[in-house]
Amino acid sequence: MLRFALRRILVAVGVALTVSVASFLLLHLSGDLATAIAGPEATGEQIAAIRAQHGLDRPLVVQFGAWAWHALHLDFGRSFYFPEQVTDLLAARLPVTLTLGVIALAVALLVAIPLGVLAAFHRDTWIDRTALAVSVLGQAMPSFWFGLTLILVFSVNLRWLPVSGNATWKHFVLPAVALGYYAMPAVMRLTRNGMLEVLSSDYVRTARAKGLPLRKILVRHALRNAVIPVIALAAVQFGFMLGGSIVIEAVFSLQGLGQLAWESIARNDFPVVQAIVLVLAMIYIALTLAADLLNALLDPRLRA
Numbered sequence: 001m002l003r004f005a006l007r008r009i010l011v012a013v014g015v016a017l018t019v020s021v022a023s024f025l026l027l028h029l030s031g032d033l034a035t036a037i038a039g040p041e042a043t044g045e046q047i048a049a050i051r052a053q054h055g056l057d058r059p060l061v062v063q064f065g066a067w068a069w070h071a072l073h074l075d076f077g078r079s080f081y082f083p084e085q086v087t088d089l090l091a092a093r094l095p096v097t098l099t100l101g102v103i104a105l106a107v108a109l110l111v112a113i114p115l116g117v118l119a120a121f122h123r124d125t126w127i128d129r130t131a132l133a134v135s136v137l138g139q140a141m142p143s144f145w146f147g148l149t150l151i152l153v154f155s156v157n158l159r160w161l162p163v164s165g166n167a168t169w170k171h172f173v174l175p176a177v178a179l180g181y182y183a184m185p186a187v188m189r190l191t192r193n194g195m196l197e198v199l200s201s202d203y204v205r206t207a208r209a210k211g212l213p214l215r216k217i218l219v220r221h222a223l224r225n226a227v228i229p230v231i232a233l234a235a236v237q238f239g240f241m242l243g244g245s246i247v248i249e250a251v252f253s254l255q256g257l258g259q260l261a262w263e264s265i266a267r268n269d270f271p272v273v274q275a276i277v278l279v280l281a282m283i284y285i286a287l288t289l290a291a292d293l294l295n296a297l298l299d300p301r302l303r304a
Contacts, residue, residue: 004296012289019281020071024064027274067274076275081267086275089260094279096166096256097249100179101241103172107180108187109234115184116191117223120199131192135185143244147178147251164253175252179245183237190233194226228295235291239284 051057058066070077076086119131154174155163165171199222242257249258257276264272 001296005293008289008292012285016282016285019285020068020278021064023274023277023281024067025060027270027277071275071278076278077271079264079269079272081264081269082272086271089272090257090275090279093255093257093260096254097242097245097258099166100172100175100245100248100254100256101238103176104179104241105183105234105238107176108183108237109230111180112184112187113191113223113227113230116188117195119188119192120195123196128192131188135188138181139185141181143178143182144247144251146181147175147248150174150178151252166254166256171252171254175248175254178251179241179248182244183241186237187230187233190230191226194229195222198222198226232288232291232295235287239280239287242283243280 048057074087076090078084079086079089082089115131115134119128122128151163151174154161161173162168162171245254245256246258246261248254249256250262253259257280261273261276263269264276
């Protein structure tokens with residue numbers, strides 16, 4: 001297990017370095033940052049002054065080395081638009097995005113796993129077809145459209161939940177449902193396929209022949225083994241949720257990292273955009289690593 005963990009950690013470190021270089025290069029190769037910061041009305045002297053002020057006149061390798069060194073110390077510089085440090089902005093906005101992601105993942109798992117189990121147990125019946133239809137609908141429906149529909153029904157017409165903001169737990173209900181529905185189809189289908197494979201195995205047939213209760217067979221024998229790949233998928237989906245929360249946070253006006261990224265892109269606030277990309281990528285890599293280690297702990301065959 002220790003050797004497997006070390007291999008996975010080395011891979012995660014390599015991916016983190018690759019993502020850091022890629023995010024830095026993509027942002028700096030997208031155009032002249034000094035011109036974008038100065039604006040279309042700036043003169044050549046103003047652009048040159050901004051380029052010297054932010055170190056954009058140095059070689060790209062030197063710029064990356066300085067940025068990476070400061071990033072290791074959680075120093076992402078100062079925002080071009082907001083009058084504060086980038087680290088302070090991230091610290092204020094990250095809890096909102098993490099809260100939304102955790103609630104949305106819980107919604108997805110609480111709905112998708114039981115639905116997948118029912119679909120597998122009642123294979124080729126109306127229950128199975130209904131579950132698959134719900135899955136296809138969730139995969140095809142744009143998250144922003146679903147979010148607007150939820151606002152129209154539960155906020156405007158029924159007045160049960162607030163439209164926007166993040167002051168109370170009620171403000172997270174609709175965005176969590178909209179974001180969780182985005183991740184539900186993949187979890188449901190994987191649970192269903194895993195349950196179908198496990199239910200046809202010899203040890204489940206033996207348990208049925210012994211007369212064990214159906215609930216005990218499903219929970220203790222079938223679901224316990226079928227849910228192992230769902231763990232890795234849940235970690236991946238949580239990372240996707242954090243990255244894809246930009247649209248949902250914009251729809252519901254949640255003051256999280258997604259909304260901050262949207263505002264920063266619109267205002268050419270490159271230090272903030274770069275920091276958000278790096279932080280979300282590191283969280284995604286950490287979640288994937290944790291899922292791999294947990295899967296290997298639950299299933300020793302994966303260590304090989």
